[in-house]
Amino acid sequence: MKIGGKPYRTIWPNVDGSVEVIDQTRLPHRFETRRLATLEDAAHAIRAMIVRGAPLIGATAAYGMALALREDASDEALDRAHDLLAETRPTAINLRWALKRVCDAGRNRPREIRAEAAWREAALIADEDVETCRRIGEHGLAILRDAAAKKNGAPLNILTHCNAGWLACVDWGTALAPIYMAHDAGIPLHVWVDETRPRNQGAALTAFELGGHGVPHAIIADNAGGHLMQAGKVDLCIVGTDRVTQNGDVANKIGTYLKALAAHDNSVPFYVALPSTTIDWTLASGGLIPIEERGASEVTQMTGRLPDGSVVTIDIAAPGSPAANPGFDVTPAGLVTGFVTERGLCAASEDGLRALFPADGAVR
Numbered sequence: 001m002k003i004g005g006k007p008y009r010t011i012w013p014n015v016d017g018s019v020e021v022i023d024q025t026r027l028p029h030r031f032e033t034r035r036l037a038t039l040e041d042a043a044h045a046i047r048a049m050i051v052r053g054a055p056l057i058g059a060t061a062a063y064g065m066a067l068a069l070r071e072d073a074s075d076e077a078l079d080r081a082h083d084l085l086a087e088t089r090p091t092a093i094n095l096r097w098a099l100k101r102v103c104d105a106g107r108n109r110p111r112e113i114r115a116e117a118a119w120r121e122a123a124l125i126a127d128e129d130v131e132t133c134r135r136i137g138e139h140g141l142a143i144l145r146d147a148a149a150k151k152n153g154a155p156l157n158i159l160t161h162c163n164a165g166w167l168a169c170v171d172w173g174t175a176l177a178p179i180y181m182a183h184d185a186g187i188p189l190h191v192w193v194d195e196t197r198p199r200n201q202g203a204a205l206t207a208f209e210l211g212g213h214g215v216p217h218a219i220i221a222d223n224a225g226g227h228l229m230q231a232g233k234v235d236l237c238i239v240g241t242d243r244v245t246q247n248g249d250v251a252n253k254i255g256t257y258l259k260a261l262a263a264h265d266n267s268v269p270f271y272v273a274l275p276s277t278t279i280d281w282t283l284a285s286g287g288l289i290p291i292e293e294r295g296a297s298e299v300t301q302m303t304g305r306l307p308d309g310s311v312v313t314i315d316i317a318a319p320g321s322p323a324a325n326p327g328f329d330v331t332p333a334g335l336v337t338g339f340v341t342e343r344g345l346c347a348a349s350e351d352g353l354r355a356l357f358p359a360d361g362a363v364r
Ligand code: MRU
Pocket: 052, 053, 054, 055, 092, 161, 162, 163, 164, 165, 168, 169, 173, 174, 175, 201, 239, 240, 241, 242, 252, 253, 327
């Protein structure tokens, strides 16, 4: 995707052997990149949400392993790096999938070539993610095309939650990839962007992405979606996910479940876009997914830009007000109209997933 006409991925290798990422804590007010030179840099970037979104967390962790093995390629160092990175964010399963892939690529090799093998694997994970998201976009495009055909030329109204765009991945995105492709294909559409409190990934990142690509959109308060659905102003919802369990339950950013409930009540189709790397074949159902608890200050404070251009964080609650901050919720499979994957569409069920990914389901 492009920023100011220049094509970017969210993560890329530097010639000096470090890795560069876009600092998502600064968007949309400032476009800055950060250099990750060590394992600790990578772990911090994930923990502090300089990078976020399930696929990008995975790619960053993979590069983090490669950076660690450059310093020390022993078995102990490999295990240490794995454990440190695995603990940075608990809900996105892509993190663990990517760590396993890089560990498998490095472990049974002579020490002197482990770092290089890990680096190659990380680059492969990043490249594959781009292609996977492109395919998700193509399959999702078919859904949007069909839905738009029923609108007699009026814009198709799509609601999305959080940010499942190119910033959440290496490029393209999952839920937003079909939207970019539909827009490029000349399909008239308009996106309702949930602001996504408490961190505002919708208002800060999704709106930034859509605006950059010229896609018509409007930011809405998180609580507005149900009303818009009742008023017939939402034709379909599409979101990303951090983990899908065997039975098709979906963990995604907090608030997703409420949108799925409202969509169900109003007969609005509710799609979830995901790469197969987000399927956790080891968990039977969503109740087993660890839900990240984040700091109270994300709820009691907000960050924004003042008229003089400075970016500040302010309190929005009385001093000392307690707050709770579960980062994700689980949408039961029964509320999901269908999954959009790199291999096509399927039902949100074990049978649906296994029909598309039989080998993956069998081995894990
Ligand atoms: O806490 P975040 O910003 O990492 O949460 C991101 C989401 O919930 C996305 O919807 C999800 O990772 C899918 S990204 C393609």
